[in-house]
Amino acid sequence: MKLRAVTITLLPLLFANNAYADEGMWTFDNLPAAQLKSAYNFVADKPWIDHVMRAAVSLGGCSASFISYTGLVMTNQHCVAGCLQQISTAQKNYLIDGHLARKPEQEISCPTQEVTRLDAIIDVTQAVLSATQNLTGEAYKATQNQIKAKISSDCVGDKKATLRCSVVSLYQGGQYHLYRYYRYSDVRLVWAPEAAATRFGGDPDNFNFPRFSLDAAMLRAYENGKPAIVRDFFTMNKNGAAVDDLVFAVGTPGRTNRLLTVAELETLRDIRLLERLRDNSEYRGLLTQYRQLGVEQARMAGNDLYGIENALKVTNGQMQALLSPALLARKRSEEEALQQFVAANPVLREKIGNSWLAIANAQLIARTLYKEYGAIEGATAFQSRYFTHARALVRGVAARALKDGERLPEFNNTALPQLERQLFSPAPIYPEFEKLKLTFSLTKLREWLGSDDPIVQQILGKNSPAQVAQQLVDGTKLGDVALRKTLWNGDMAAIEQSNDTFILLARAIDAQARAIRARYENEVTAVEQKNAELIAMARFAQNGTMVYPDATGTLRLSFGKVAGFTERGKAVAPFTTIAGAFARDTGAQPYALSKQWLDAKAKLQLSQPYNFTTNNDIIGGNSGSPLINRNAEIVGLAFDGNAHSIGNAFGFDASVSRTIGVTSGGLLEALKNIYDATELLNEISIK
Numbered sequence: 001m002k003l004r005a006v007t008i009t010l011l012p013l014l015f016a017n018n019a020y021a022d023e024g025m026w027t028f029d030n031l032p033a034a035q036l037k038s039a040y041n042f043v044a045d046k047p048w049i050d051h052v053m054r055a056a057v058s059l060g061g062c063s064a065s066f067i068s069y070t071g072l073v074m075t076n077q078h079c080v081a082g083c084l085q086q087i088s089t090a091q092k093n094y095l096i097d098g099h100l101a102r103k104p105e106q107e108i109s110c111p112t113q114e115v116t117r118l119d120a121i122i123d124v125t126q127a128v129l130s131a132t133q134n135l136t137g138e139a140y141k142a143t144q145n146q147i148k149a150k151i152s153s154d155c156v157g158d159k160k161a162t163l164r165c166s167v168v169s170l171y172q173g174g175q176y177h178l179y180r181y182y183r184y185s186d187v188r189l190v191w192a193p194e195a196a197a198t199r200f201g202g203d204p205d206n207f208n209f210p211r212f213s214l215d216a217a218m219l220r221a222y223e224n225g226k227p228a229i230v231r232d233f234f235t236m237n238k239n240g241a242a243v244d245d246l247v248f249a250v251g252t253p254g255r256t257n258r259l260l261t262v263a264e265l266e267t268l269r270d271i272r273l274l275e276r277l278r279d280n281s282e283y284r285g286l287l288t289q290y291r292q293l294g295v296e297q298a299r300m301a302g303n304d305l306y307g308i309e310n311a312l313k314v315t316n317g318q319m320q321a322l323l324s325p326a327l328l329a330r331k332r333s334e335e336e337a338l339q340q341f342v343a344a345n346p347v348l349r350e351k352i353g354n355s356w357l358a359i360a361n362a363q364l365i366a367r368t369l370y371k372e373y374g375a376i377e378g379a380t381a382f383q384s385r386y387f388t389h390a391r392a393l394v395r396g397v398a399a400r401a402l403k404d405g406e407r408l409p410e411f412n413n414t415a416l417p418q419l420e421r422q423l424f425s426p427a428p429i430y431p432e433f434e435k436l437k438l439t440f441s442l443t444k445l446r447e448w449l450g451s452d453d454p455i456v457q458q459i460l461g462k463n464s465p466a467q468v469a470q471q472l473v474d475g476t477k478l479g480d481v482a483l484r485k486t487l488w489n490g491d492m493a494a495i496e497q498s499n500d501t502f503i504l505l506a507r508a509i510d511a512q513a514r515a516i517r518a519r520y521e522n523e524v525t526a527v528e529q530k531n532a533e534l535i536a537m538a539r540f541a542q543n544g545t546m547v548y549p550d551a552t553g554t555l556r557l558s559f560g561k562v563a564g565f566t567e568r569g570k571a572v573a574p575f576t577t578i579a580g581a582f583a584r585d586t587g588a589q590p591y592a593l594s595k596q597w598l599d600a601k602a603k604l605q606l607s608q609p610y611n612f613t614t615n616n617d618i619i620g621g622n623s624g625s626p627l628i629n630r631n632a633e634i635v636g637l638a639f640d641g642n643a644h645s646i647g648n649a650f651g652f653d654a655s656v657s658r659t660i661g662v663t664s665g666g667l668l669e670a671l672k673n674i675y676d677a678t679e680l681l682n683e684i685s686i687k
Contacts, residue, residue, distance in 0.1 A: 022039070022558075022559055022560040022561070022615055022616070022617065022654055023548075023617050023652045023654065024547075024548035024558060024617055024652075025253050025256070025548060025551045025556035025557075025558050025617055025618070025619070026548050026556055026557050026558065027121070027170070027177075027548070027549065027554070027555075027556060028049055028052075028053045028118075028121065028555060028556075028557060029121050029177075030545060030548075031044050031049065031557060032548075036559065040246045040559070040630075042246060042630050048632060050232075051232050051632060052248070052250055052557070052628070052632055053118055053555065054117055054118070054119065054231070054232035055232040055233050055234045055250075055626075055632070056117075056118075056250040056251065056555060056625075056626065057073060057115050057116060057117045057221075058115070058116045058117075058118075058181075058251075058252045058555065059075060059079055059080075059113065059114070059115060059624065060114060060116070060418075061079075061254070061553075061621065062075055062076065062079035062252075062621065062623050062624045063075065063079075063250070063251030063252050063621065063622055063623060063624040063625040063626075063638075064079070064115065064219070064624045064626075065233070065234050065250065065624075065625075065626040065634070066117075066221075066230050066232065066233035066234065067218075067233055067234055067235075067236065067634065067684055067685075068233055068683045068684055068685065069229060069230055069231075069233055070220070070227040070228070070229065070230075070683065071184070071220050071221035071222065071223075071227045071228035071229070071230055072190065072218055072219075072220055072233075072680075072683060072684070073115055073187075073218060073219040073220060073221060074216065074217075074218055074624075074626065074634075074637060075216075075217055075218075075219065075623075075624035075637075076198075076215045076216060076217060076623050076624045076637070076639045077192050077193060077195075077198035077199075077214075077215050077216060077217040078198065078199075078215055078306070078623065078639070079217065079623055079624045080110065080113070080189065080192060080217045080219065081095060081303045081306070082110075082112070082113075082303065083110035083111070083112075083113050083189055084099075084189070084192060084303075085302075085303045085427075086110070086111050086112070086425070086427035086428070087108055087109075087110070087111070087189070087427075088299060089428075090296055090299075093299050094189075094192065095195055095299070095302060095303060096194065096195045096299075096302075097194055098191075098192050098193045098194035098195070098197075099189055099191065099192050100190075100191050100675055100677060100680075101188075101189070101190050101191065102679050103679075104227070107188035107189060107190050107220055108188055108189045109186070109187070109188050109189075110187050110188060110189055110219065111421075111425040111426055111427045112421050112422050112425045112427065113187040113219070114183060114184065114185050114187060114418060114421065115183075115184040115187050115219070115221045116164060116181040116182065116183055116184070117181060117182045117184075117230075118179060118180075118181055118554075118555045119180050119181065119182050120179075120180040121177050121178070121179055121180075122177065122178045122180075123175065123176075123177055123178075124151055124167060124176050124177065124178045125174075125175045125176045125177075127147060127151060127176075128144065128147055128148065128151075128167065128176040129176070129533065131143050131144070131146075131147040132144050132147070132530075135530075136526065136527075136530060137522045137523070137526050137527075138518070138522040138526070140526045140529075140530055141521050141522060141525065141526040141529075144529070145405065145409055146405035146406070147405075148167040148176075148409070149404045149405040149407070149409065149412045149413075149414075150404070150405055151165075151167050151178055152165040152166060152167055152178070152412065152414045153165075153404050153412070153413050153414060155178060155180055155414075156413070156414050160413065160414065160416075160417055161183070161185070161417070162182060162183050163180065163181065163182065163183060164180075164181040164183050164414060164417070164418075165178060165179065165180050165181070165414055166178070166179050166181070166414070166554075167179075168552055168554050169529075169552065170549040170550075170552065171259065171536045171539065171540075171545075171549045171550070172259045172260075172529075172532035172533070172535065172536050172549075172550065173529050173530075173532045173533035173536055174532075174533060174536025174537065174539065174540060174549075175536075175545075175549070179554055179555075183417070184221035184222070184223065184228055185417070185421065186221070186222035186223065186225070187219050187220070187221055187222070188219060188220050188222060189217075189219060190218040190219055190220050190680070191217060191218040191675070191677060191680060192217040192218075193214050193216065193217070193670070193675065194594050194596065196592060196593060196594035196597070197213070197214040197593070197594060197596075197597060197670075197674075198213060198214055198215045198216070198217075199213070199215075199306070199590065200212055200213050200214070200581065200584075200590065200591065200593065201213060201584075201590055201591065202589065202590025202591075203309045203313075203590070204590065205590070206309070206310060206313060206640065207313050207317070207640060207641065207642060207643045207645070207646065208642065208643065209572060209576075209611070209613055209642050209658065209660055210572070210573075210576045210580065210611070211576060211611040211640070211660055212576055212580055212581035212584055212610060212611060213611060213639065213640075213662070214662060214666075214667070214670055215637075215639035215640070215662065216637055216639075216662055216667055218680065233685075234626055234628060234632060234633065234634045235633050235634065235684075235685040235686065236633065236634045236664050236667075236668065236684055236685065236686045237629060237631075237633035237634060237635050237664055237686075238664060238665055238668055238686050239664075239665060240609060240612075240635045240636065240663040240664045240665045240666075241562050241612070241614075241627075241629060241635040241636065241663075242562060243561075243562050243563070243564075243574060244561050244562060244563070245561060245562050245629065245635075246559065246560075246561055246629065246630050247559070247560055247561060247562060247614045247616060247627050247628070247629065247635060247636070248557055248558065248559050248616075248627070248628050248629075248630075249557070249558045249559075249560075249614070249616040249617075249618055249622060249625045249626075249627055249638055249659060250555070250556075250557050250625055250626055250628060251555070251556065251618070251621065251622040251623075251624065251625030251626075251638070252553055252554060252555055252556070252621050252622070253551035253553070253556055253618060253619040253620070253621045253622050254551060254553050254619060254620045254621030255550070255551055255552065255553060255619070255620075255621075255649075256550045256551040256619055256648065256649050256650070257550065257649050257650055258550055258649075258650055258651055259532075259536075259539075259549070259550050261335060261356055261359050261360070261535070262328065262331050262332050262335055263356070263359055263360035263363045264359060264363065264528070265322060265328065265331060265650070266322075266328075266363070267363045267366055267367060268318075268322065269319065269322035269323070270367075271366075271367055271370050272370070273315055273318055273319045273322070274319070275370075275371075276311075276315050277312070277315050277316060277319060279380075279444060280308055280311055280312050280315065281312065282440075283308055283440060284305065284308045284309060284312060286436070286440055287301045287304055287305040287308060288305065290433075290436055291305060297433075300430050300433045301433065313643075313646070314620060314646055317643060317646025317647060318646060318647070318649050318650070320647075321646065321647035321649070321650050321651075322650065327647075327650060327651065330651075331650075335356065338535070338538055338539065338542065339356060341538065341541075341542050342538050345541070348537070348538055348541060351534065351537065352534045352535065352537060352538055353534075355531035355532075355534045355535050356531075356535070358527055358531045359527065359528055359531050359532070361527075362523065362524045362527040362528055363524075365523045365524050366520070366524045369516065369519065369520050369523075369524065371448045371449060372448075372449060372516050373516050373517070373520045374448075375444075375445050375448050375449060376455060376509060376512060376513045376516055377513045377514075377516050377517040377520070379391065380441060380444070381441050381442060381444065381445035381448070382438065382441060382442075382505070383437040383438060383440065383441035384434045384437055384438045384441075384472075384473070384502070385429050385434065386429065386434055386472070386473065386476050386478045386479070386502045387438075387502055387505065387506065388422075389423060389478045389484055389502070390476075390478060390500070390502035390503050390505065390506040391506045391510075392419060392422070392423050393423070393484065393487050393488060393495060393503065393506070394495055394503065394506040394507055394510060395408065395411060395506075395510070396411055396416075396419065396423075396488065397487070397488065397490065397491065397492055397494075397495050398492055398495075399411035401491075401492070420488070423484055423488060424481055424484060424485055424488075425481070426481055428479075429478075429479045431473050431474075431479070434469075434473050435466075435469045435470055435473045438465075438468075438469035438472065438473065439465050439466045439469040440465075442459070442460065442465035442468055442469060443465040445459070445465075446460065446465065455509065455512055458508065458509075459505070459508075459509070471501065472501045472502060472505060473501075474501075475500070475501030476500050476501050476502045477500055478500060478502055478503075487503075495507070551619055551621070553621060558616045558617040558618060559616065560614050560615040560616035560617065560654070560659070561614060561615060562574050562612060562613070562614050563613065563614060563615045563658070564613060565613065565615075565642070565644075565655070565656050565658055566655075566656070567656075572613075574612050574613045574614075575609045575610075575611070575612045575663075576609070576610050576611045576612070577606065577607055577608060577609060577610050578604055578605065578606050578607075578608050578610045578666065578669065579606035579607060580610065581593065581597070581610065582597075582601060582606070585598075596674060596675070597674060600673055600674040603673040604669060604673050604674070605669055605673075608663075608665055608666055608669045609663045609665060609666060610662070610663060610666040611660060611661065611662060611663065611666070612636060612660075612661060612663050613642070613658040613659065613660055613661075614627065614636075614658065614659045614661070615654045615657065615658060615659070616638075616659040617648060617652045617654075617657070618638060618641055618645065618648065618659050619641075619645070619648045619649060622638055622641075622659070623638065623639055623640070624637070624638070624639070625637075625638040626638075627659070627661050634664050635663070635664050636661035636662060636663050636664055637661050637662045637664075637667060638659050638660070638661040639660060639661060639662060640659075640660040641657065641658060641659055641660060642656075642657070642658040642660060644656040644657045644658065645657045645658060645659065668681070668686065
């Protein structure tokens with residue numbers, strides 16, 4: 001199928017839906033027109049859809065949006081924390097101090113950041129399902145990889161510098177859509193406030209409300225060395241939104257698991273989440289202790305600690321959701337009803353069989369392989385940027401000698417540009433910090449697999465994890481970008497002749513890592529995916545596509561309204577004010593406002609609404625989502641959810657689940673009277 005010869009256009013707005021409340025993270029080719037009309041008297045016509053879709057962008061793991069015709073991008077500070085960490089030095093800590101570029105030459109390049117804009121969607125379901133029809137196991141997985149690689153490669157053609165294409169699985173394999181993106185690979189930091197403003201309240205306030213956080217930042221996309229000129233961008237509504245106003249969240253929610261089988265949810269609860277909680281709790285303690293060793297240690301570990309603390313809250317929230325008898329009882333009831341629907345239809349019964357049993361049996365294998373697969377192929381036993389580079393080099397150089405469809409998917413031609421940005425990033429690597437992380441993960445390897453496991457013996461021998469970590473880090477030169485480029489541009493002979501310690505490690509375990517990956521993909525992933533496709537057929541037969549698919553890290557739109565909620569019997573108002581931030585200030589972390597804020601107090605409109613809540617359906621990955629009104633004007637910037645929103649991974653409760661954002665008025669007030677960001681305010685279009 002040669003997509004280069006096909007004009008790829010947006011699919012029309014289709015279907016109503018039978019979801020309850022303001023539920024769902026909807027794809028842009030299947031918005032719930034009837035529900036929006038009925039509940040809000042709103043019609044999303046094609047010009048509105050096209051404009052919103054192209055004004056929203058992705059940062060890869062976070063959401064963002066264009067807010068000026070000269071490529072200015074708005075997102076959260078925590079979404080650009082990686083960039084801030086990479087450009088920081090012992091002399092200048094951008095994570096703590098922030099940055100404001102008043103002139104173009106003061107905009108700082110973010111080494112690994114990309115901005116992508118979704119331009120088109122095309123249904124390729126028939127091409128994918130036809131290719132894998134009647135296949136199972138290894139043949140199914142290999143063929144699926146090949147057809148997806150071909151579709152993506154044909155889409156990109158010879159424009160890999162500016163295009164990225166990805167085949168996305170929707171409805172757990174019921175549909176496959178090709179998403180075509182425009183890439184901006186030159187991205188520069190324009191503004192990020194100081195940590196005292198963005199992380200005010202710290203871990204205690206994370207996933208809680210009331211909040212008083214200016215978690216915002218701005219980047220700029222460049223093309224050919226100049227600010228990118230974009231046609232579609234959002235304007236800012238300085239008045240924001242009022243209670244009960246319709247609000248849309250536009251972003252890239254990471255992943256939900258609302259369509260998984262009960263057996264899969266039980267594996268997630270019993271194995272993945274439980275072990276993640278334990279290991280990340282230990283890792284948080286290690287990073288906390290390391291930060292206390294000095295200013296530089298605090299800088300090196302600060303962003304990692306923030307990420308682990310956030311991950312722990314997410315994992316714990318998901319665990320609590322799956323421990324709820326009511327949730328699993330509802331999931332079982334829904335599953336049994338669908339099974340009965342299939343059993344009553346001879347055609348479906350013949351086609352689908354007992355796919356639920358096949359997935360359940362695959363979970364028994366998954367539970368057996370999980371630790372080894374995660375540690376060796378997932379590389380959780382080798383927590384080091386040096387190892388990440390080494391594996392990319394060893395596998396990437398080998399992959400380029402193969403046809404595109406024969407490679408591991410992460411080394412397909414369409415994936416190589418972003419991989420190369422990561423591999424050639426000039427961001428510094430800190431050897432002592434790498435030793436700390438590697439010692440911890442090698443210690444966990446021995447704990448996970450046991451001291452007598454052959455690969456543990458191979459890696460550790462008679463040495464301790466700390467000794468091996470020191471030998472590996474002291475013996476590598478992969479911190480040198482020039483060396484990484486030389487190895488990448490060479491051939492397998494150069495890789496095989498290298499005596500770099502991490503290259504030797506990556507090569508030594510590669511065969512076993514590939515073997516455990518192949519077994520897991522053939523006996524678990526392929527079984528799950530093939531049978532999920534069949535279960536999706538049953539759902540379509542029952543409901544059509546009048547329901548939304550699980551989130552997949554692709555652009556989605558959710559709708560809701562400004563609303564408070566009730567917590568432990570007490571009403572929580574939907575707005576906080578700037579005055580509330582000063583009232584909460586204690587002068588001690590994590591409730592210490594910066595001198596910049598304290599000095600500006602007299603100039604501020606203290607009654608200005610600052611943070612607010614809506615009942616939009618979001619999940620991790622929606623951070624940085626513009627919150628827009630029916631006129632496609634920004635009324636806020638999403639940066640978090642409340643604790644109840646964590647359970648959105650498995651279902652949505654509009655009565656208590658809330659999106660948390662910075663109001664547009666609060667953001668503009670801060671830019672004007674705290675940061676004196678006149679240049680930015682002049683550039684941003686404000687209504």
